[in-house]
Amino acid sequence: xxxxxxxxxKALVMARLSLFACKAWESGKYDQAxxxxxxLWGFTLAFSxxxxxxxxxxxxxxxxxxxxxxxDCQDFTAWVLFKACQAFxxxxxxxxxxx
Numbered sequence: 001x002x003x004x005x006x007x008x009x010k011a012l013v014m015a016r017l018s019l020f021a022c023k024a025w026e027s028g029k030y031d032q033a034x035x036x037x038x039x040l041w042g043f044t045l046a047f048s049x050x051x052x053x054x055x056x057x058x059x060x061x062x063x064x065x066x067x068x069x070x071x072d073c074q075d076f077t078a079w080v081l082f083k084a085c086q087a088f089x090x091x092x093x094x095x096x097x098x099x
Contacts, residue, residue: 007053007054010043013043014044014057017039018036018062022064023076024036025076033069044059
């Protein structure tokens with residue numbers, strides 16, 4: 001069993017890896033983005049069968065990275081705001097990113 005403190009620390013590391021991967025992709029540093037995403041996926045897989053909350057959190061973060069890099073939007077902050085607006089409107093329709 002992983003303690004709450006260790007869980008918070010690992011979740012923070014995974015969130016930072018995800019953000020770094022997205023920001024690296026945004027700035028055209030695709031190798032760094034891929035390396036960070038790979039580390040994130042490694043963390044995620046390490047928690048499979050050990051801590052389901054961390055496993056699913058890592059999977060969620062990896063999905064966010066994947067959705068961002070396959071979108072037309074090149075600005076991560078703008079993309080996040082569009083996704084928030086989409087959720088607020090209850091829409092799953094694709095929105096155009098104009099950044």
